[in-house]
Amino acid sequence: MPRRLLASALLALALALTGLLAVGHGQSLTGEYKIGVLEPLTGPLAFEGKRHLEGYEIMRDMINERGGVMGRKLVFAVGDATDPTAAASEANRLITREGVKILTGTYSSTLCGAASEAAARHNVIYWESSCVDPRFTRRGLKTVFRTEIDGTGFGWYNIEFVAKHLAPRFGLKPNQLKIAFLSEDSSYGQGVTEAARQRAKGEFGMQEVAAEYYAFASTNDFTPIIVKLKQLNPDVVHHIARGNDAVLFWRQSREQSFLFKALVHAYGSPDFGKALGAEGNGPFALLEPGPGFRLEALRPEGQRLEREFRETVQKKTGSYPLGGHQLAAGGLWVLKVVLDQARTDELDKFRATVMAMDLPVGSLINGWGVKFAENGQNANERVQHYMLQWQGGQLVTVWPEEFSTLRAKWIPLGSWDQRK
Amino acid sequence: MDPARLLGPAQIDALAQLGVSTILLGGIYALIAVGLTLIFGIMRVVNFAHGEFLMLGMYLAFWSFTLYGLDPYFVLFVSIPLFFLVGLLTYALVMRGVITASHNAQIFTTVGLSTALQNVALVAWTGDFRFVRPWHSSVVLRIAGTAFNLAQVVAFAIAVALTVALFAFMKWTHTGRVMRATAQDRDAATLMGIATDRVYRLTWAIGIACVGAAGVLVAPLYSVYPTAGLQFVLLSYVVVVLGGLGDMVGALLGSLIVAAVEVVGSYFFGTAWKEVLYFVLFIAVLVFRPAGLFGQRGAEMLGA
Numbered sequence: 001m002p003r004r005l006l007a008s009a010l011l012a013l014a015l016a017l018t019g020l021l022a023v024g025h026g027q028s029l030t031g032e033y034k035i036g037v038l039e040p041l042t043g044p045l046a047f048e049g050k051r052h053l054e055g056y057e058i059m060r061d062m063i064n065e066r067g068g069v070m071g072r073k074l075v076f077a078v079g080d081a082t083d084p085t086a087a088a089s090e091a092n093r094l095i096t097r098e099g100v101k102i103l104t105g106t107y108s109s110t111l112c113g114a115a116s117e118a119a120a121r122h123n124v125i126y127w128e129s130s131c132v133d134p135r136f137t138r139r140g141l142k143t144v145f146r147t148e149i150d151g152t153g154f155g156w157y158n159i160e161f162v163a164k165h166l167a168p169r170f171g172l173k174p175n176q177l178k179i180a181f182l183s184e185d186s187s188y189g190q191g192v193t194e195a196a197r198q199r200a201k202g203e204f205g206m207q208e209v210a211a212e213y214y215a216f217a218s219t220n221d222f223t224p225i226i227v228k229l230k231q232l233n234p235d236v237v238h239h240i241a242r243g244n245d246a247v248l249f250w251r252q253s254r255e256q257s258f259l260f261k262a263l264v265h266a267y268g269s270p271d272f273g274k275a276l277g278a279e280g281n282g283p284f285a286l287l288e289p290g291p292g293f294r295l296e297a298l299r300p301e302g303q304r305l306e307r308e309f310r311e312t313v314q315k316k317t318g319s320y321p322l323g324g325h326q327l328a329a330g331g332l333w334v335l336k337v338v339l340d341q342a343r344t345d346e347l348d349k350f351r352a353t354v355m356a357m358d359l360p361v362g363s364l365i366n367g368w369g370v371k372f373a374e375n376g377q378n379a380n381e382r383v384q385h386y387m388l389q390w391q392g393g394q395l396v397t398v399w400p401e402e403f404s405t406l407r408a409k410w411i412p413l414g415s416w417d418q419r420k
Numbered sequence: 421m422d423p424a425r426l427l428g429p430a431q432i433d434a435l436a437q438l439g440v441s442t443i444l445l446g447g448i449y450a451l452i453a454v455g456l457t458l459i460f461g462i463m464r465v466v467n468f469a470h471g472e473f474l475m476l477g478m479y480l481a482f483w484s485f486t487l488y489g490l491d492p493y494f495v496l497f498v499s500i501p502l503f504f505l506v507g508l509l510t511y512a513l514v515m516r517g518v519i520t521a522s523h524n525a526q527i528f529t530t531v532g533l534s535t536a537l538q539n540v541a542l543v544a545w546t547g548d549f550r551f552v553r554p555w556h557s558s559v560v561l562r563i564a565g566t567a568f569n570l571a572q573v574v575a576f577a578i579a580v581a582l583t584v585a586l587f588a589f590m591k592w593t594h595t596g597r598v599m600r601a602t603a604q605d606r607d608a609a610t611l612m613g614i615a616t617d618r619v620y621r622l623t624w625a626i627g628i629a630c631v632g633a634a635g636v637l638v639a640p641l642y643s644v645y646p647t648a649g650l651q652f653v654l655l656s657y658v659v660v661v662l663g664g665l666g667d668m669v670g671a672l673l674g675s676l677i678v679a680a681v682e683v684v685g686s687y688f689f690g691t692a693w694k695e696v697l698y699f700v701l702f703i704a705v706l707v708f709r710p711a712g713l714f715g716q717r718g719a720e721m722l723g724a
Contacts, residue, residue: 042539044647047547185692214691218651220448220642221679223441224686227434244549244643244651255560255567256437271549271643279558 029064033072035127035335036079036094038105038115043082044217045108048269048324052107052130053078054317055328062312063332069339081106084114091118101345102127104332107324109133109151109188116144125350129331130324133187134195137377143347145354145376147331147368151191153380157286158192158264159199161387162236163206165399166262169411170235175205180234180260182225182249184216189240192266196238209234216242222252230258235412239265239283247275254279254416261412264387268323273393280390281419282410284398288326288366290388292397292406299362305333309365330365367403433565438683440566446679447576448638450672452652453659454582455630461666462603462623463519468530470656471649472537473628477503477635478552478644479545485552485639492552493574496636503632507625519620534649541646549643557640571640578637580672582630587668599623603666658702664712673714677701 037056040049060074068074077098079090087106094100095118103119104127106112112131119126120143128136128146132154137146149157163174170177179200183189190213200206209232212225226249229237237260239249246267268287272280295303309329313321321329339345342353359370361384369382387399389408398408410419456470480499484490510533518529559570590596602609602619610616642648659678663670678698685697705713 042542044650046542047549047645050547212691214686215695218654218695219691220651220655221441221445221683224438224683225691227437228687231430231434244645247549247551247643251558254558255569257567269549271551275549275551275553275643 029068029071029073031072032075033069033339034075034077034098034100036091036098036100036103037076038079038081038087038090038094038103038111039107040082040087040111041078041080045082045111048107049081051322051324052105052328055321055325056104056332058312058316058325059309059329059332062309062329063336067340069336070343074336081111081115084111087111087115088118091115092122095119095122095124101125102335104129104335106131109136109191110186112136113187116141119143123347125345125347127331127335130327131188132191134191135187137373137375141376142351145372145378147334147370147378147383148327149380149383149385150377151188152195153383153385154192154266154286155195155197156199156380157385157387158238158266159196159204159206161284161286161399162200162238162262162264163204165387165408166236166411169408170261172235175207177204177206177236178209178232178234179206179236179238180209180229180232181211181238182229183213183238183240184242184245185213186216186242189213189216189242192240193238200238214245216245219245219248222249223256225249226253226256226258230256235261237263237265239263241265241267243269246272247280250276250280250283257416259413259415263413268388268395270322270395273390273395276390277393278420280393282390282413284387284389284408285395286385287323287388287395288321288330289386289403290395290397291320292404293367293386294403294405297362297403298367299360302362302364302367305365306367326366330368333365334368334370434687436564437566438687440568442676442680442683444568444572444576445683446672446676447572447579448641448675449652449655449659449678450583450675451575451579451634451637452631453656453663453671453675454579454586454668455627455634456656457660457663457666457668457671458586458630459624459627460660462599463620464523464603465515465519465526466523466530466657467627468527468653469534469537470631471651471653472534472541473503473506473631473649474635474638474652475541475644475646475649476506476537477632478639478642478648479541479550479635480632481636481639482550482552482644485554486550491554492636492640496578496633499632499636500629504625504629506632507628508621510628511621511624515620515624516617519617538646538649545646547646549645551643552639554640569641571637575637575641578633579675582633583668583672586626586630590668595622655698658698660712661702662705662713664714667712667714670712670714674712677713 039053040046063074077094077100079094081087081090091103102125106115107130109131112128116126120141126144130148132151134150134152167174167177181193181197183193201208246265263283265283266285268285295306313325338353342350354372357370361369361382363369367384371379371382386397388395389398396406397404398406459465459467481492481495484495514533518526556570560567598614599619602614602616606616659671659674662677663674681698682694685694
């Protein structure tokens with residue numbers, strides 16, 4: 001008898017545990033829901049494309065642990081968008097062969113235009129999480145949506161930081177600042193730079209001393225530009241870099257003892273810190289939040305989501321989330337919220353749900369909020385961005401100050417050997 | 421004229437710096453182009469995988485520095501025989517089959533080899549940017565208002581030495597003479613008892629050894645990543661065409677011209693113009709002097 005009792009007790013315990021586990025897993029998922037993911041996984045953009053895909057995968061698993069999308073398990077069909085032609089043909093393949101109704105991606109501004117046009121021809125939703133080409137949402141397409149700000153938003157934030165944070169710390173009025181613009185010549189670089197130029201001159205009356213574009217993949221020597229800029233003596237250099245060019249320009253500026261008060265270079269890849277260490281101290285980059293980010297500044301639901309996301313990334317990669325992770329994951333989470341509300345991927349209903357969404361800053365991962373415009377673009381002021389600074393080979397969050405525990409250093413930048 | 425451009429001491433320094441930059445950048449281009457011009461000149465093969473062998477050289481420098489702490493200038497001596505072997509191997513496996521085929525087949529083969537090597541590097545070492553930073557990589561030399569990097573000076577010196585050595589080898593050794601003979605007329609060379617296959621194998625291996633060594637030397641200056649070669653390879657074709665196919669000294673002078681166009685064009689017209697400028701030069705040379713600025717007339721027709 002006691003033995004049978006023991007057995008039933010064990011059985012009861014086992015059942016209870018299974019029940020607990022089931023509760024822990026959220027509701028059970030019935031069936032799968034497949035979306036297409038396009039990223040450059042081979043070729044020159046692969047290093048960032050893979051990071052974005054990793055961000056998508058981490059968020060997909062997190063979503064599936066939290067009820068999936070529309071009660072179904074979220075799965076991916078992945079396409080390799082190595083260049084614009086491949087992006088369009090892979091978009092076609094995912095739509096016609098894999099039967100997806102929603103595509104998401106695509107790290108680079110050179111890719112999202114071609115891929116989303118292919119999707120639009122099939123009336124398939126294109127949910128962009130990271131390309132910033134302003135033209136993406138200016139083509140009158142009803143099928144495109146972008147969770148990240150566009151290039152004009154980057155320019156807007158950069159000049160905001162220069163005029164409202166740097167200028168007072170230099171003891172200058174914004175219209176006394178001399179600013180030089182330097183940028184790689186892709187649609188990304190041009191979009192950001194032109195928006196920044198417009199705001200700097202139009203709104204703050206800053207003095208533009210130069211505006212130079214270069215091809216990032218074939219510029220092997222920045223000395224001629226540096227020699228020219230040195231003579232123009234700018235206070236601030238606004239440099240939109242893309243890869244190797246960020247490191248090369250900085251290193252050669254040091255060689256040429258080119259002095260300026262601050263540099264905003266929009267380059268957030270960890271290789272800058274790895275390549276230069278403390279020699280790279282000083283430049284700013286407008287990004288998603290990094291070390292020093294004050295979670296308490298977010299709303300309670302945003303805090304919880306951000307904390308869980310970081311823990312998952314930490315578990316998977318052993319490090320703090322990188323920009324690619326944050327953009328892809330942040331965008332995919334918004335897609336989940338929309339799909340759960342709309343309960344369909346049918347375009348009109350989906351679109352109506354997106355347009356009706358209204359979440360304040362601090363509600364989501366990265367401290368973002370949501371308010372889409374008719375053209376499918378999430379609003380600049382909702383997609384909160386942060387200024388990070390390279391300090392000792394690391395990027396740390398320094399602005400807006402209410403979101404950070406750390407502060408910007410070396411303002412103005414001293415001579416090259418005094419930035420320790 | 422812009423008043424800031426009037427000639428004062430600061431402007432003289434600026435011009436001096438542009439001159440120095442031209443020479444040093446030209447040195448890097450020459451280093452990369454010399455192997456290409458050799459293969460181009462003797463074998464009449466346009467090696468589209470040239471940039472990828474450069475990339476492999478850069479990775480060799482990166483891994484030996486990261487794993488074993490070896491200085492790139494030491495690795496240089498290892499890289500030459502190593503890449504010579506890589507050259508022999510790729511010749512036997514890939515080039516030998518297409519050496520007598522049409523130019524189209526050769527182009528497709530080397531383009532295929534290029535893409536394959538890029539993607540092997542991507543799979544094996546990921547797409548991350550890597551850096552080789554030995555102690556001397558941040559040494560800046562300052563002479564009379566100009567500043568430059570030590571690694572660039574070393575690259576320039578070795579480029580000149582390599583050019584002179586290859587020039588002498590081609591001109592005064594028996595093997596060099598045999599190579600030139602093969603370039604001029606493969607059939608006649610065969611009739612004279614020259615084993616042309618061996619000549620091609622040797623040419624290819626020397627060319628690859630040169631570009632491998634170049635990769636090791638430029639690694640401290642630039643980022644190392646799977647498509648690093650693309651950054652230079654288009655320029656190398658311009659250099660080779662300017663200098664004349666297969667002309668070592670022409671390649672050195674061609675490199676300096678391309679670098680001068682790039683540096684001076686960037687300074688006076690803006691960086692966006694530099695590629696327009698040197699490709700206009702490239703087309704002009706092809707139209708008016710198809711054998712290259714320094715090449716022998718008719719050289720472009722040889723072996724066609």
